Amino acid sequence: MTVAIAPGKIILLGEHGVVYGKPALSIAISLKASVSIEKSDQFLVNAHLINERRDTYIKKAIDMFWDGEPLSVTTFSHIPSASGLGSSAAITTATIAALLALKGIRSREEIAKKAFEVEYAVQGMASPNDTSTCTNGKGIIVWSEKKDGYIWKITKNNNTWFIYPFDVPDIKIIVGFTGIKSKTGMMVKKVKKFVEHSSFARELLDEMASLVMQGLDAIKKNDMVELGRIMNSDHKILRTLGASSEKIEKMIGEALKNGAYGAKLTGAGGGGSVIAIGDDESEERIYRAMKKVGKDAYIVTPDIEGVKVWD
Ligand code: MEV
Secondary structure, three states: OEEEEEEEEEEEEOOOHHHHOOOEEEEEEEEEEEEEEEEOOOOEEOOEEOOOOOOHHHHHHHHHHOOOOOEEEEEEEOOOOOOOOOHHHHHHHHHHHHHHHHOOOOOHHHHHHHHHHHHHHHHOOOOOHHHHHHHHOOEEEEEOOOOOOOOEEEEEOOEEEEEEEEOOOOOOEEEEEOOOOOOHHHHHHHHHHHHHHOHHHHHHHHHHHHHHHHHHHHHHOOOHHHHHHHHHHHHHHHHHOOOOOHHHHHHHHHHHHOOOOEEEEEOOOOOOEEEEEOOOOOHHHHHHHHHHHOOEEEEEOEOOOOOEEEO
16 A cells, blocks of 8 residues: 655745746645555545545546546545645645655656646646645745755746745644635636736735745744735735635734734635644634634644655
8 A cells, every 4th residue: 555645735925827927935834734655456446436525636537647547535634625724735735746656656746747747737737736745845935036056946838847845834723624615726717807907906016025035034934923914915906816814804904903013815705715834822812813714723733744655
């Protein structure tokens, strides 16, 4: 049996912009998903015949990158599905990591590239942000600008993204899940319409890019108050781009009322999750407030390992 475990992720700053090559800053988190694969006489997922609707990402990964004998796949996840926390990216990354391990391949770059191909094929439009973060762990910047220090680059349809790791301070992030499932592909298309037809929306994406760089600076200085201010500004842009929702706004309001330095939607939006940062004193309060308004809440820490495989 081959087992792969991959972390989920939060996007601290820059979602949606990253689809257009703008920088995004993400952190792999302590909520994880695992995939176990063994040879079988039929293609099974969690003991049922594989099903395109239910097992979309796993089926796509197998269709695209496996031509061997039938497999039985078992999944286990602590990441709520369609929550904006990288549940599908983690399952996809773990599936690809296990499939490649069965072929004797263990390169993280290969895993990240193929996992992105799967996400792209399912969602119709995507950046490699989520799959590269789940593959590498730690903090990740995904950007179309080439600088020193990138760990891999990914090209698709004339777009190239460079993937840069960064060390994350030991921050605690409070995540609130709205309970409303959100489809990334649909939200990306919604924002795309706006971006294609409005120069104002494109200006907002430039502004967002500059916030991401300021946010990176604040992280390096361990200045959480400044990072919170930047998160609030980033969220305002995401709201203007149409990525927020009533429930998201309500949860953000609760987090800020309870002492968060900053709060914003994370991931594609529309539903999904909200993230907030606070201090030792406010963290528990923010957590409880978000849990009360939303479906669930988690205090997460950065994952530093990325995807791991055992066979
Ligand atoms: C989704 O987690 C992040 C988006 O930027 C889409 C993507 O990068 O593929 C909204």
